[in-house]
Amino acid sequence: MNCDAVMRSVSSYIDGELGIAIREEFEVHLKACKDCTIFVQQTKFTVDIFSSAELTDLPAEARSRLHEKLRRMTQIPKRP
């Protein structure tokens, strides 16, 4: 496996979707290639930093409007 193939397979590698043989080839390449190791680390960091980012605050007035609408709606009896 060369650098180009590693870079195109990085997403599947991060998600654990590579077959065993391909994953082994991928990891053998990483052991010998510093650039690809950094690239994979950076790509994984990118995924992790977004998935663990703080939630956007829901503004208090927006939350009040949402709950007021829902309250009005849930007071209406549902059809059987």
Add this chain to the structure above:
Amino acid sequence: MACAILVVRSIQTGLLANLAGNPAKARTLSTPNPHRLPSKIAREDEHLLVAAAKSGDAAAFEELVNRYERKIFRLTMNITRNREDAEDALQDAFMKAYSHLGGFQEDSRFYTWLVRIAANEALMRLRKRRPNQFSLDEPIESEDDVIPQEIEDWGPSPEQRYAQTEMREILDGVIDQLQPDFRVTFLLRDVEGLSTEETAEALGISEAAVKSRLLRARLKLRQKLDRVFRQGGAH
């Protein structure tokens, strides 16, 4: 009503116990996750709340709203990139969820179902506002332009070099530049934690298209963060 409150309270107690047993995920480079769960936020008690809400328990539905309103707002905000549209999409998503709850078959998780509704509401508004910029049908481009020619280390952990608010601004800035179809795929898959199959279903595209867009989105975001982190913060 007393029963409903009791159910919600016992659910919340169970939730705290679950959270205590599940420290924040910490995947490492050497251990790719071969069995990624469809969601990071699925909670065992969700079906009890849904069942109660289906039978007309407004308090149970409100608990579901309380639980997911911030996540859904994050999603609608990230898709529309417009505060007014995000709020409208949030409201309409919960209103639609409530009025269609009877038809929810529970073959997927409530949260996944809700995300699909919210994503569609947000996408509808995005299409109205930027009709020429968004299409899920457009051909998939190659990754050639996002495959780096040279790699440079980002130095000490960027998480430690930037304050939390500064990092949030950086992330907002780079995701805003991502093409909408790639942004939506990335948000559903990597931020909301939907599986490839669930993302494909939500967007009405094939799983192969989800994987391809996800790779491109991740590489594009890495490329944009690379510019920021190598320059020490300018973006």
